[in-house]
Amino acid sequence: MGRPKQERAVQTREAILRAAAEVFDEYGYAGASVNRILERAGTTAGAMYFHFKSKEGLARAVMGAQPQTIVPLLDSQGLQRLVDITMIWSFQLQRDPLLRAGVRLATEQSGLQDATSYVEWAQIMADCLVVASDKGELQAGVDPQETAEFVVEACTGMQIYSSVTTGRQDLPERVVRMWHLLLPGIAVPAVVARTEVSPSRVRLPEHAAD
Missing domain, CATH: 1.10.10.60 (Homeodomain-like)
Structure with a gap:
């Protein structure tokens, strides 16, 4: 019962x-x-x-439900996991109202003034980078927390720009470009070479579509 x-x-x-x-x-x-x-x-x-x-x-x-639209779809670790988070995010923003609403509310902050979702995303990403550091994937001196916060900041601005210019249709391509610029500055060369930055890695469940 x-x-x-x-x-x-x-x-x-x-x-x-x-x-x-x-x-x-x-x-x-x-x-x-x-x-x-x-x-x-x-x-x-x-x-x-x-x-x-x-x-x-x-x-x-x-706003707090954003990670549940992405984290369950991950099966990688370290730096690749961080890249995959942003790639899945770029596609889910096109199709999942729960993620879109969370992002809109966090961005607009109309009557809310709540930074919790930004902080939580930064921590999720920092955890990926700590694993990456332990695995020797990061260059010396790269701070996981600082880098994670930068990625959150970059993605926040990037999705706003993409939303205004193309309705987020080019967001996956913008994420790919971000990583092509960022990876050489944070990862050791061998890891840069093997880290996959491609929409082809993204496999989304059919039930998440609009």
Whole structure:
């Protein structure tokens, strides 16, 4: 009895989160009404407020869900894992409303002022670079945390530029270009040569498509 109820609660929460992501992605934080989110989710206000205390809480949950659209798709380690994060991210931004909404909310910061998602991404990337350092993939003096923060900063600006100019259609190519410029400055030559920076590495699940 307990497990089906728990499963339904998880499914309801996920449905609300996904519906909210779609609405935030389309209208931004200011333009996304609770009623519009409830209508999209096909649920009640009581159900929403059981899982999320407020519209702000829901927005923060959407921002915090960004890694779950990417990390489960990874199977590499070290520097290659970091590159793969950014490549998958570049494609998922074209197709996954949960990631797009999280990025839009984090970028706009309308009524939120929350840097948590940036900090979390920097830590995920720094962890990749620590492994890379331990494996001898990085040049001497390369600081994992500093480099990770730079990659987050670069990707943030890059996706905004790409969004304005091409609707993010050229974002994967821009990510490839970023790594071609950056890798020689942080990795030892042998690792630069073997690190794959290619959209062909990206394998996305069909159910994530719009």
